[in-house]
Amino acid sequence: MTAEYDYDLIVIGAGSGGVRAGRIAAGFGARVAVIEENRPGGTCVIRGCVPKKLLVYGASIGGDLEDAAGFGWSVDKAVHDWPALITAKDRELDRLESIYRNLLASAGAELVAGRGKIVGPHQVSVNGREISGETILVATGGTPNIPDIPGLRQYAITSTQALDLDNLPDRIIVYGAGYIALEFAGIFNGFGSEVHLVYRGDLPLRGFDDDIRQHMAEALANRGIHIHHGETVTAVRQDKKRLAVELSDSQVILSDQVLAATGRVPNTQGLGLETAGVKMTDREAICVDNNSRTNINSIFAVGDVTDRINLTPVAIAEGHAFADTLFGQKPRQANHKNVASAVFSQPPVASVGQTEDEARREHGELDVYESRFKPMKNTLSGRNERTYMKMIVVSSSQKIVGIHMVGSDSAEIMQGLAIAVNMGATKEDFDAVIGIHPTAAEEFVTMRTKRQD
Numbered sequence: 001m002t003a004e005y006d007y008d009l010i011v012i013g014a015g016s017g018g019v020r021a022g023r024i025a026a027g028f029g030a031r032v033a034v035i036e037e038n039r040p041g042g043t044c045v046i047r048g049c050v051p052k053k054l055l056v057y058g059a060s061i062g063g064d065l066e067d068a069a070g071f072g073w074s075v076d077k078a079v080h081d082w083p084a085l086i087t088a089k090d091r092e093l094d095r096l097e098s099i100y101r102n103l104l105a106s107a108g109a110e111l112v113a114g115r116g117k118i119v120g121p122h123q124v125s126v127n128g129r130e131i132s133g134e135t136i137l138v139a140t141g142g143t144p145n146i147p148d149i150p151g152l153r154q155y156a157i158t159s160t161q162a163l164d165l166d167n168l169p170d171r172i173i174v175y176g177a178g179y180i181a182l183e184f185a186g187i188f189n190g191f192g193s194e195v196h197l198v199y200r201g202d203l204p205l206r207g208f209d210d211d212i213r214q215h216m217a218e219a220l221a222n223r224g225i226h227i228h229h230g231e232t233v234t235a236v237r238q239d240k241k242r243l244a245v246e247l248s249d250s251q252v253i254l255s256d257q258v259l260a261a262t263g264r265v266p267n268t269q270g271l272g273l274e275t276a277g278v279k280m281t282d283r284e285a286i287c288v289d290n291n292s293r294t295n296i297n298s299i300f301a302v303g304d305v306t307d308r309i310n311l312t313p314v315a316i317a318e319g320h321a322f323a324d325t326l327f328g329q330k331p332r333q334a335n336h337k338n339v340a341s342a343v344f345s346q347p348p349v350a351s352v353g354q355t356e357d358e359a360r361r362e363h364g365e366l367d368v369y370e371s372r373f374k375p376m377k378n379t380l381s382g383r384n385e386r387t388y389m390k391m392i393v394v395s396s397s398q399k400i401v402g403i404h405m406v407g408s409d410s411a412e413i414m415q416g417l418a419i420a421v422n423m424g425a426t427k428e429d430f431d432a433v434i435g436i437h438p439t440a441a442e443e444f445v446t447m448r449t450k451r452q453d
């Protein structure tokens, strides 16, 4: 650490990765500035995971109300107050934002409001002044990508606006079938909007295990979501007070909102990266090595801006490893293996490790265990929805390399299973565990019969 520079570390972006890196580095005694042009907390806290999950909780109560009659409840015409929910959610975000501010302040990192731009290997301009740092960390995240289709960019909302709508739309078209599309389809459906999910593939959730995708497509339709697979949006135009959304099969759907959930791109525009000579990928993400270092020795990057695994906990792990390595004399790298993730759709999906296809390509012969059952709750609720679980085991070693689930509590269940998979658990290890009865999770330790292919 040297007085040659104004700071030891300048972080651009006060999201999950940037804040973690900044406050850990400051905790080691580094002089840290964290530059943020919006609200500290970033995508996850302000316009992603947190507000989304609050809305998911609210929407899932819609499902519970439907299920309640089977348990003897009579719920007459439940009424939902959307603006009240948005106000409550905003209050919670204000609270979290101030926690983020305090985290930085109490660690001794300086939060600088403004837009940072790299102007040299150690120089960043912010608010018309130039500051210098021995190390620069770019943690600017990603931003929604809307395809260039007539009217789509003009009329569509993204997940950011979907979290802040003044009114619940009567009808909404959700374009895409990834994490964000499925989560928001579930949110709006749960609150009573008519939801149309339009996607170009045959099945939703590309990249997930094919059986999960198949099961999920059926579950979404079963929940009353109108599925338009193998379709693209070809045009959007205003039609009096609604939007006319034209699909590739020439069908036109009138809708109150169109949500473009068509992926996200790294936030690298206007950051001065080209001027500094930082190498980028074809997708305009920052290229980094396993230590999150770019080709410029003094410049590092973590989180979605590097387009590795675009999940908050991964950005946090990368930011923490970076700070430990550079400022704490504890060199280490973030673990990118067996990262579990969940889609908070309704029902939710969760997954760790390889899909069956990936595992087959890497390991050859597999033992696949599956379970498809009606959860106990649905016996009385009458909901016609099944849980699906799948475990992928390498035949020769009996090592479990993938676990996947669609159903209630799948995200909560998967976190513990991820520890086992990460530790290299075998099928025998799972078989040796006594289940907790009655739960859905116990299925994972009682799977006995291999799928016969």
Ligand code: NDP
Binding pocket: 147, 175, 176, 177, 178, 179, 180, 181, 183, 199, 200, 201, 205, 206, 232, 261, 262, 263, 264, 309, 310, 311, 341, 342, 343, 344
């Ligand atoms: P995803 O990559 O998950 O999904 C994008 C969807 O948009 C896919 O269905 C894709 O179709 C479709 N699409 C992309 N481009 C086009 C196009 N030009 N025309 C039509 N369709 C298109 O992105 P999301 O935006 O849902 O989420 C971004 C990332 O954020 C996720 O990958 C995830 O890493 C993270 N995230 C994680 C969450 C969680 O952990 N719960 C929640 C939300 C986001 P196709 O498959 O055919 O390419």
